[in-house]
Amino acid sequence: MMYYGPFEFVILSILLAIFIASALGILYLWYRVYKGEASGGLPVCAKCGYAVRGLTGLDCPECGADLREVGIITPKQRGAVSPMMFFLLWTLLLPVPSCPIAGLLLWVGPQTTVQGDWLRLMPIASGEYQWIIINPYLSVEGNSAQHSMLDEHLEIDPVAMTYEDRSSAAIVTKPLDRQVILDMFKRVNADITRQDVLDEADELLSIIRGISTQGLARLTPIHFNQSYHRNSYQEPAGWFMLVLLGLWVVFWIGGFWLYIRICRKNQSNQPPSPGPAPPSQPTG
Numbered sequence: 598m599m600y601y602g603p604f605e606f607v608i609l610s611i612l613l614a615i616f617i618a619s620a621l622g623i624l625y626l627w628y629r630v631y632k633g634e635a636s637g638g639l640p641v642c643a644k645c646g647y648a649v650r651g652l653t654g655l656d657c658p659e660c661g662a663d664l665r666e667v668g669i670i671t672p673k674q675r676g677a678v679s680p681m682m683f684f685l686l687w688t689l690l691l692p693v694p695s696c697p698i699a700g701l702l703l704w705v706g707p708q709t710t711v712q713g714d715w716l717r718l719m720p721i722a723s724g725e726y727q728w729i730i731i732n733p734y735l736s737v738e739g740n741s742a743q744h745s746m747l748d749e750h751l752e753i754d755p756v757a758m759t760y761e762d763r764s765s766a767a768i769v770t771k772p773l774d775r776q777v778i779l780d781m782f783k784r785v786n787a788d789i790t791r792q793d794v795l796d797e798a799d800e801l802l803s804i805i806r807g808i809s810t811q812g813l814a815r816l817t818p819i820h821f822n823q824s825y826h827r828n829s830y831q832e833p834a835g836w837f838m839l840v841l842l843g844l845w846v847v848f849w850i851g852g853f854w855l856y857i858r859i860c861r862k863n864q865s866n867q868p869p870s871p872g873p874a875p876p877s878q879p880t881g
Contacts, residue, residue: 618689625686643668680856687852695845702841708831716813718801718821723794725787729801729821731813735760739785755808775802796820 639648644667647659655664715732727738735753753760753773760777762769771777778798779789787794797820804816814825833841 616692621689640669643670683856684853687849687856691845691849695848699841699845702844703833703837706837706841707834709834710829711832713828713830714813715826716816717824717826718804718818719824720793720797721820721822723787723791723797725791725794726782726785731805731808733808733813735781735805737781737785737787739787741786753805755805758802758806773802773805775799778802793820 639650641648642657642659642662642664644662645657645660647657649657649664649669652658652664656662657664657667713732715730718729718731720726720728725740727740730736730738731753733753733755758773759770760773762771775798778801779795782794782798783789789795789798800818800820804818807816814827816823
């Protein structure tokens with residue numbers, strides 16, 4: 598069982614909302630294009646939607662409106678969006694191309710090697726849980742596949758013997774003591790009244806306290822079997838993330854520049870609107 602704090606839920610909710618908004622933006626743009634092509638690409642009366650191509654007069658045969666007053670809507674106009682709507686949609690749609698392109702850039706970009714150490718402790722006597730992981734996050738795996746952490750992705754400080762409490766929106770640093778360890782055991786249904794469980798909690802605190810001087814590799818626990826692992830992995834260089842962010846800002850601004858150019862081109866290619874009809878001459 599995974600335990601998530603409010604902070605993690607907020608981050609996940611924001612990411613989910615962004616992708617939902619992006620999907621809605623794509624559907625909206627598709628609808629605008631479909632709406633522009635729904636009449637077979639014919640210009641229609643702005644009042645009733647009747648196709649007016651090929652008319653010899655200036656009155657709509659369907660509703661009788663003067664086309665010079667109500668106007669004629671072309672397929673391109675039906676599929677167009679306002680500048681404000683484009684601003685919103687372009688911002689919402691940006692995650693769609695950004696995710697695969699960002700992944701490609703991060704894959705081919707400069708990498709740095711990061712070393713990772715983690716220690717797995719398996720209880721010898723109690724058997725009330727499967728193991729404890731220190732990497733240097735502290736987590737406990739229960740016998741029934743339950744999982745307990747000092748909140749999700751919570752790092753402990755073996756020098757100050759503290760941990761960060763993320764049970765609320767604000768992150769608070771609290772002392773790491775025996776009761777905190779026992780609360781973790783209790784969350785995976787371990788019997789914290791047993792003496793061997795209490796002894797394991799006390800030794801776990803001693804192990805954490807010795808990490809700063811001994812490291813994870815030279816520990817010699819009494820109540821646990823230990824399994825030490827060291828792995829290395831590649832991650833993007835720190836400065837490369839700033840370059841990637843800058844590229845997306847340029848890409849975002851470039852979309853508006855392209856939109857303005859298209860709007861100006863459409864305005865220059867648009868034929869002038871017909872003037873008012875000449876006054877009728879009185880008959881003698």
